[in-house]
Amino acid sequence: MLWFGGCYFVSKKGIDVKRVLKFFKAENSKYATGLNSYGTYGIAFGLYKILMPARLLLTASVVPVIANYLHKDDEEGVFTDPEPSVPNNEKN
Numbered sequence: 001m002l003w004f005g006g007c008y009f010v011s012k013k014g015i016d017v018k019r020v021l022k023f024f025k026a027e028n029s030k031y032a033t034g035l036n037s038y039g040t041y042g043i044a045f046g047l048y049k050i051l052m053p054a055r056l057l058l059t060a061s062v063v064p065v066i067a068n069y070l071h072k073d074d075e076e077g078v079f080t081d082p083e084p085s086v087p088n089n090e091k092n
Contacts, residue, residue, distance in 0.1 A: 003055055008044040017043060 017038075018027065038046075 004044065004048045007047040011040050011043040011047060
């Protein structure tokens with residue numbers, strides 16, 4: 001939702017889609033012909049789909065770093081593995 005919200009905000013504030021299409025040399029494509037009929041939601045959805053590889057790359061690179069930080073074995077880690085529990089009848 002955050003990514004789509006950002007895309008919607010950018011499209012609502014006035015991204016120049018024709019200029020972007022011209023940059024990618026796609027001004028005569030089927031996407032450019034229907035550009036006037038696309039609403040803010042349609043432009044935001046297209047931008048959201050275009051950014052999919054960047055979102056996946058960011059997720060795949062950041063999640064392991066955060067997980068390693070949260071599972072450190074020393075006192076600095078937030079989520080450390082619990083001590084194994086010993087049943088009452090096995091205590092010395």
